[in-house]
Amino acid sequence: MRIGFVSIRHRSNTFARQQRSLILSPWPQNNQRHDLGTNIILPGVEFDGIELVPLVMPVHSAGGPIEPDSFSTLLTELVTILEQQDSLDGLILEVTGTLLVEELSGELLLLRRLVECFPSLLVGILADQVAQLPEAVFGLTPLVLGPHHWPGIDRAQRLALLVRLLARWIRREIRPVAALERRTMLLPLAIQRTDCPPFDQLPPLLAAVEQNPSILAVTIFAGFPYADVAEAGMTVVVVTDAAAELGKTAARQLADFVWDSREQIAWPTLTIEEAIHQAMQNDSTGPHLILDTGDATEAGAPGEGTAALWAALDLGARQTLVSAIVDPQAIEIVLRHGIGTPIELELGGKTDHRHGYPIPVRGIVRRIGCGQYRRWSPLAGGELLDAGPSAWLEIEGRYESHLDVVVSGRPVPFDELGLARALGIDVATKRVIILKSAVEALAWCRQSDPFTPLVRPAQVLQAVTPGIATPDLAFFSYRSVKRPAWPLDTY
Structure with missing residues (x-):
């Protein structure tokens, strides 16, 4: 089984003064590939009969939203690269979940183009800890997960899990269903830490929830308060195997746990x-x-x-x-x-x-x-x-x-x-x-x-x-973030 891999990771800060452009480069033939166990670029690996095929050189940047013309060119080039592949059984997109093209979600635009051009291609998404994806993304693919740790030091393990889940989906062994629960909590990057209380409880808690055989993946996305968008805030995503009600219950309980921990957060002073x-x-x-x-x-x-x-x-x-x-x-x-x-x-x-x-x-x-x-x-x-x-x-x-x-x-x-x-x-x-x-x-x-x-x-x-x-959110003037929003407003 061959699964394509595309990494386009750009964090869009809407308070930046200038828009950015992104350039896509095809992955060179006979180049090295990702070792899923170490995060380090090593010669190509195959596991469980699955070959992960890098298609483009990874894009990793941060700055203002992306210029529309630049993003349109990127989409066209990506479609061309995919059309040139002999055979792909599935595709993994590694994204930040915060890429913006002007005020639109770049991840949503990207996914819509892929579904339009390759309607039978199943897609899984590996998102950054800061992701705040529109709900429409999950209508196009329910298989979305991210790290358990903030920062995401477990990226390799989560990528390996996503590859295996996508392979099972391709073989029709599972039917992924995503449940979302949002809280309008604006968590600055500086407090997105699972190495200290209260969020040090999250990795073992999420791992325990994933022990349920009907639950495929659980992620708490902290959000990105430097993108002034309606989706700003914390999002819990629970992906189940055709167990929608179980997913909704688990997502709600985890969101409540994070919300109830908010006063314990130690802010930099x-x-x-x-x-x-x-x-x-x-x-x-x-x-x-x-x-x-x-x-x-x-x-x-x-x-x-x-x-x-x-x-x-x-x-x-x-x-x-x-x-x-x-x-x-x-x-x-x-x-x-x-x-x-x-x-x-x-x-x-x-x-x-x-x-x-x-x-x-x-x-x-x-x-x-x-x-x-x-x-x-x-x-x-x-x-x-x-x-x-x-x-x-x-x-x-x-x-x-x-x-x-x-x-x-x-x-x-x-x-x-x-x-x-x-x-x-x-x-x-x-x-x-x-x-x-x-x-x-x-x-x-x-x-x-x-x-x-x-x-x-x-x-x-x-x-x-x-x-x-x-981390001082009083520095910003928000226009699109839904209100009330913690900690800006009193609850």
Whole structure:
């Protein structure tokens, strides 16, 4: 049995200033394929007589909604790629569940085109933890599931489950039926954590529910409050084997469980200044990791914010790494200066002042690189990223402080240390590490080698910073989210 695999993962932040485009590339012949057990790209695998066939190079990005013309081209190209396949018994779509084309669900548009062009092709969907899919999606395919963990460190296991369920559906061994239960809870990315209370109860709870032989898959999707859409909020999806009432009951009970846990959620409260000061005062061995949540590129923020850089310079931080500042104009200046030369320039804050203003800095250009590197995280497993031309700057601050700052030409997920390492920075010598991430950095810093930066962080501090990924939802003006919505409104 041959099942096609298409990964188009774009998180659309409707508060971003610019629309984005997506480019689809066919999967090269005789290339490597996904090992479902490790999340790492390895030679092709087959299990249980099922061959998972990658059809396109994975798309992984975040930013504004997608330009309609770009998405229309993507759909046409995908249909052409599918038509060129000799035989496919089914198809798996890996999506975020937050892709928007202007104000429309990209996943729904994609699924409608596939059903129109390939009406007999059965489709299963692997969605991100942040998914907030329209109900119409489930009318086109009921086989939708996602991770049990936030962040989704169990992606490989859930993908393997989806492949097996889709194969059983193709063989007519099961008849999937989806039940949905929604709650208008706006959960910022920074609190979507199953490594601490109250959501640490979710993975074992969901696994226990899936022990019922009539229940095929259970997922709690936390939602994405950075997309101002009517579907915003938390969604429980229970897929049963032709047991609709059982699914509805289970979905309602799980949704009530999450809703009743809302007052136990620990929201980030530290300012960036408080977080840096706390890290500098802590004598624990190992680096102290600070997450710049408001400018988290994993949530579609531009990555050019300067709040953390300003605070580190102002407080006289030492042995501190800031990764990264997206600033293509600064990169042009760095390239003209060259390695080893003194430099003065304004860094960051060029296009969106909601994340801070440009900061005058001076220092030394330590290294320049092409910006291509491997993202070593349980969420990626060696995914090749391209941050554009990048540089390592050593910046002088107050009180004789020196900061190592990574500057890149374009935003990528800054949730781990791959780019800093590629530029030659010895991250193990840093006392404080600041990453532009809301939660996904937790995927590697809580895991064992090879994902740790030689030593695990002594502590992880989530700082509330300004920007379109901030956990402070008062920052946003919502127009489409259904009201009342927690925590914006009183219940």
